Amino acid sequence: MAVPEERRYTAEEFYALTGEERCELIDGYIVDMSPSPNFIHQEISAQMHTDIMNFIRSQKGKCKALATFDVHLNDNTVVEPDLLVACDPDKFDSKKHLGAPDWVIEIVSPSNFSNDYYTKLQLYKEHGVREYWIVDPRNCHVTVHIHDGDFNAIDIYSFSDKIPVYIFKDKTPPLEICIADYTESLEN
Numbered sequence: 273m274a275v276p277e278e279r280r281y282t283a284e285e286f287y288a289l290t291g292e293e294r295c296e297l298i299d300g301y302i303v304d305m306s307p308s309p310n311f312i313h314q315e316i317s318a319q320m321h322t323d324i325m326n327f328i329r330s331q332k333g334k335c336k337a338l339a340t341f342d343v344h345l346n347d348n349t350v351v352e353p354d355l356l357v358a359c360d361p362d363k364f365d366s367k368k369h370l371g372a373p374d375w376v377i378e379i380v381s382p383s384n385f386s387n388d389y390y391t392k393l394q395l396y397k398e399h400g401v402r403e404y405w406i407v408d409p410r411n412c413h414v415t416v417h418i419h420d421g422d423f424n425a426i427d428i429y430s431f432s433d434k435i436p437v438y439i440f441k442d443k444t445p446p447l448e449i450c451i452a453d454y455t456e457s458l459e460n
């Protein structure tokens with residue numbers, strides 16, 4: 273994509289401009305995403321995605337787990353989370369998810385630290401994402417934000433903890449994820 277002029281864009285204009293480049297539209301402004309994710313980022317993302325999909329299949333659930341898929345939050349904001357889980361099939365079209373997914377996971381890269389911890393946290397909260405995980409490989413912890421109606425919680429887990437997935441808390445067995453399961457082989 274050619275460098276767009278510095279102005280606010282609508283989602284429709286954003287879709288017309290973007291090609292293969294990785295960028296997002298946040299509050300009307302086009303934001304370049306960090307360079308291709310590093311190996312540990314990719315490994316965590318791929319293995320989490322597989323575990324989440326396998327869990328949904330085992331539960332015969334209607335939710336979908338997707339990696340790097342556009343999320344159209346409103347006419348000024350289109351983001352591409354590392355992973356998302358959405359349980360309303362009517363919110364998908366072939367290119368994007370319309371509105372807030374149920375669960376979003378961002379894996380922090382050194383170049384997008386503030387974007388994941390601040391900008392996207394606010395966006396996801398404002399637009400109704402029920403569960404937001406910030407996986408931080410550099411600090412080996414996961415920050416979990418729950419925003420579900422009147423229930424709000426923030427917890428911080430180490431990579432070695434079994435982290436309960438809030439949106440699947442009523443399933444038997446519930447889904448728990450231990451990030452260390454994905455990173456132990458990388459440390460040897």
